[in-house]
Amino acid sequence: MKVVILGLSITSSWGNGHATTYRGLVRGLVRRGHDVWFLERDVPWYAANRDLPNPPHGRTELYASLDDLAERFTTHVREADLVMVGSYVPQGVEAGAWVQRTARGVTAFYDIDTPVTLARLARGACEYLRPELVPGYRLYLSFTGGPTLERIERELGSPAARPLYCSCDPELHVPAPCEPRWGLGYLGTYSEDRQPVLERLMLDAARAWPEGRFAVAGPQYPEGLRWPANVTRVEHLAPPEHPAFYNAQRYTLNVTRADMVRAGHSPSVRLFEAAACGVPIISDDWAGLETFFEPGRELFVSRSGAETLRYLREVPERERQAMGQRARRRVLAEHTAEHRARTLEDYVLEAERGG
Structure with a gap:
């Protein structure tokens, strides 16, 4: 597949848990043969704290504005098999609407903050998602599973709400016997x-x-x-x-x-x-x-x-x-990143088949 991800950040883990998740997922997808582009809004607080300025897997591009995003990446989004928009993406409502108008493949909203998102939607105070956008995403991928998934489908009209949890990197997270401090x-x-x-x-x-x-x-x-x-x-x-x-x-x-x-x-x-x-x-x-x-x-x-x-x-x-x-x-x-990549593949196939 060609995969395009619009996420909060992959270059900086400062003050967020999104970067770790995206790094693992992108690595898992690339190792399974997919072409992955990660598009990140260039904002000063992450620019000053980039602990991975050049991610080694896939291709990462920074964009300065929504106009810059559309000018440089419309073709990539249109031709992708999967386009994912993540929670907390700056101007996520506008970016998501643009993705839904532009993409020809499967579109997905990846909610790394599901309970927070649902609470904000209920208050009418969610800056990165609106209820009317949810049915337009073929997949609603959620860090939260269980009954919440049924609620997303029932109350927000998602065609398919599925769990896509965080994970670990088995090459990085390994035992190192030592005397604990x-x-x-x-x-x-x-x-x-x-x-x-x-x-x-x-x-x-x-x-x-x-x-x-x-x-x-x-x-x-x-x-x-x-x-x-x-x-x-x-x-x-x-x-x-x-x-x-x-x-x-x-x-x-x-x-x-x-x-x-x-x-x-x-x-x-x-x-x-x-x-x-x-x-x-x-x-x-x-x-x-x-x-x-x-x-x-x-x-x-x-x-x-x-x-x-x-x-x-x-x-x-x-x-x-x-x-x-x-x-x-x-x-x-x-629960490794490769498990999550395989799971995502299955969800995309399901969506393409109209499941």
Whole structure:
């Protein structure tokens, strides 16, 4: 296939989780023989923080405006077998309408922020999608599965809403045996709705166990936040640095945004990346978690700092390591970027056949 993707960013992972997903998906598609073009709006905040200015897979092009986009890439969009428009693309409504007018192949909306998108649509405050555009996309690809997909079809008129989750890179996310620096670590951009859960599951545990060692990595945390003395703060880590951070932990913490907890079936990339590194996971709880990992066998679920501490201090080392290995096997069997590329191929074939 020839595939054209209009996404938020592939060149910069600063303050967003989109770049990691797109990098893996593009790599998986290219390795399976497809010609992939990624079109990214050139904006100053990503221009100043490009950790992959020249992605090695497919072809990446920056565009300055919608006029620039149409002037340079109309032929590519018209001739593509698949054109995807991602969530949070600047002027995504206008870009999506242009794609629907121009493309002759399958068109898709790739929602990496599904619960947020649906909430914004309900308020009439979504700047990158409008309800009237949804039926015009042949596929609605969603980071959230489960009942939400039926809702997208029923309420918004999507011809086919399908899950296309995040994934991991099995060549980058690998175990690296070393003496862990921290008992528990967390990797994630600051989010106001995630912070209370981070407080409850990690920081309360850190305060109750001064001898323990903890770490939080990610940008945009308010300067006024007060961290326990035994919590190390690490600023933004580029994706190639994620494995080293995971491997320096005995456990990694997964915390899910409130909208995604309410929707359920919304795994974060932390789950797959850490598991691929063989690092055991302690996660918050949400509907559908068990469809990705088996609680108690492939990860632990925590609802409080006391429960987190029980895992950190009472689980035998042999069982801790075995849990990490079980989760790694699950990820390599089901949740790599190549799995997502294959899934996308199947969806496109289904759409072309009118399924």
